[in-house]
Amino acid sequence: MKLLIDFFPILLFFIAFKFWGIYVATGVAIAATVVQMVWLRMHHGRIEPMQWLSLGVIVVFGGATLLAHSEAFIKWKPTVLYWLMGGALLVGQLVFRKNLIQRLMGGQMELPEPAWRAMNWSWIVFFSIMGALNLWVAYEFDTDTWVNFKLFGGLGLMLVFVVAQALYLSRYIKDTPDNAKDPLA
Template identity: 30%
Template sequence: MSEQTSEQPMDKGRPINPLLKSVLEYGPVVLFFIAYLRLKDQAFEIGGTSYEGFIVVTAGFVPLMVLSTLALWKLTGKLSKMQVMTLVLIVVFGGLSVWFNDERFFKMKPTMIYLLFGGLLGFGLLRGQSYLRVVMEEMMPLQDEGWMILTRRLCAVFFALAVANELIWRMMSTESWVYFKTFGLTAAMFLFFMTQARLFQTYGLEEDKDTS
């Protein structure tokens, strides 16, 4: 499955306006956050069952995320494996929260995502491969050693974020968790890649671009 992709040129999909791409990727999360702040203290009677604002917002977020991902696929012609797996987990855990009227399922979702990604990267490392390279090589070409170092570090970060998510949703309020999910997790990934500048300088590849 993974050996052929490294030799063949990657399908980058059709170009898309970067602003539109950002709206489709992050818009549902921003809307979830805004809707939660507006509805967090309300309860809704639906079919004889009382639902808190968090569950109602989750029920709206899941189809919105599906639609935005499908729109991204329609416009670009491709989705990464990470996007597909993330969407599946959102549908499963979001659906379970709504079905059982239990917000804990949706709060577990980031834990499952980071455990899955960390586990996949770890499995690749055990095989002496960087699965991260398959996903990100077109964005930042690196030497083999650079990919292995970056993969080990990101694998550790994924597991750390899974632990952090578990601690926060179990020990803190729902509102604190929503802030953490919306801003904390995004900031953590941004800071991680910002701190890898030295690695990108040391192991970056540029000379291949002149051979055509």
């Protein structure tokens, strides 16, 4: 259910774009993100910092798109979000010597320090590439292609990346007595 809520604004943006164009879709994305935040607050009691960041970016870039009547701003929004997330991970690692991926996920799995470091750097590289790829699609192709890429290409690449990362990390996951099965049972 949380996954559906996370992709709710993107899906509504896509649908609104197909029926009414980029400006209506931008307004729908802003409204859907606000609704998403209200829902998360009511059902989970707290909103993650990255969700606040996402709200701020869609309001600023979506608002600029509507005020300036220029689709360039909304096309920059995914890149700005990707680069801010990658930048936060990079600054955390290099400046503060904190692995933010480990801080976010450390309670869910145990990994050796080199694996956490590799995971953090892989996300930094992934976000950097996704930001550049978004700009390339936005400026080398028409808006319809960019919107399709934003939904299907972006999500598809994220899925491939997460699966590849899971395969890499699987060598570090240890069976515990709770989840290990007796082969003779």
